[in-house]
Amino acid sequence: MTRTVLITGAAGGIGAATARRMAASGWSVALLDLDDRVDEVAAEIKSAGGRALAFVGDVTSENDWNDALEQVHVGLGPVDALVSNALATDRVALHEMTLASWQRQLDVNLTGTFLGVRACLADLRRDRRGSIVLVSSVHANFGLPAVPAYAATKAGLTGLTRQLATEYGGEVRVNCLLPGPVLTAQWDGISDADRAASAAQTATGRLGQPDEVAAPIEFLLGDQASFITGTTLVVDGGWSITKNSA
Ligand SMILES: NC(=O)c1ccc[n+]([C@@H]2O[C@H](COP(=O)([O-])OP(=O)(O)OC[C@H]3O[C@@H](n4cnc5c(N)ncnc54)[C@H](O)[C@@H]3O)[C@@H](O)[C@H]2O)c1
Numbered sequence: 024m025t026r027t028v029l030i031t032g033a034a035g036g037i038g039a040a041t042a043r044r045m046a047a048s049g050w051s052v053a054l055l056d057l058d059d060r061v062d063e064v065a066a067e068i069k070s071a072g073g074r075a076l077a078f079v080g081d082v083t084s085e086n087d088w089n090d091a092l093e094q095v096h097v098g099l100g101p102v103d104a105l106v107s108n109a110l111a112t113d114r115v116a117l118h119e120m121t122l123a124s125w126q127r128q129l130d131v132n133l134t135g136t137f138l139g140v141r142a143c144l145a146d147l148r149r150d151r152r153g154s155i156v157l158v159s160s161v162h163a164n165f166g167l168p169a170v171p172a173y174a175a176t177k178a179g180l181t182g183l184t185r186q187l188a189t190e191y192g193g194e195v196r197v198n199c200l201l202p203g204p205v206l207t208a209q210w211d212g213i214s215d216a217d218r219a220a221s222a223a224q225t226a227t228g229r230l231g232q233p234d235e236v237a238a239p240i241e242f243l244l245g246d247q248a249s250f251i252t253g254t255t256l257v258v259d260g261g262w263s264i265t266k267n268s269a
Pocket of ligand 1 (some may be wrong): 031032033034036037038055057058080081082083107108109110111131135158159160161202203204205206207209210
């Protein structure tokens, strides 16, 4: 029977790549994003023969989650897997950060994940085969300039992963994926020189492509990862394991 995955932040980047990959592997995909370009991603998947349903909504809204789940149940059936991937980030040092900016990043990255997991849990628990991937970041483990709220939320997701994996262990596997530098809209406006400098900080010497993150997400969601829960998987081309020092 076809299984259904719900992916947030699926209008582009890693979320859209995950949706395309899961659909190509035979999953039905529900895509949730603030950006109505999510409709185009769903249309593209359907024209390639996949099953997809797009919902334009905000992960921070309880009403949007209720509406989305209603539509997914009607259109695709219960949710078997969840990828919490939407993000908000502002590059501002803490001493210049407004409360509104701090709060928005916590709302989207952490509270949006809480609301999504809560909305899908009954479905995910029903056959003891549910799985969740929370998309964190290498920022959870390393300090970089001007991303204090983003880093705090991404570290929060690693803790939440262990908590959820403990709480729902026999019913839902919960894992956390920590991407490093991956070429998505997040890199728009970053100069070629700065991109090259970031690529040079990886062991592989390049930035990643969204599908190179989607592939391990698919693995963690599927039955091949049936004994993996509560883990954090770094997908960063070796950014975390190499340093440059004379
Ligand atoms: N690209 C990277 O280098 C990188 C590195 C580390 C971690 N990540 C993580 O990967 C995930 C995906 O990032 P990406 O690079 O693909 O970014 P992206 O900007 O391409 O996609 C993020 C999507 O989230 C959506 N979104 C934002 N706020 C939302 C909300 N309130 N409700 C619903 N949707 C909302 C946006 O519209 C966008 O389509 C994020 O969690 C990000 O933190 C990315």
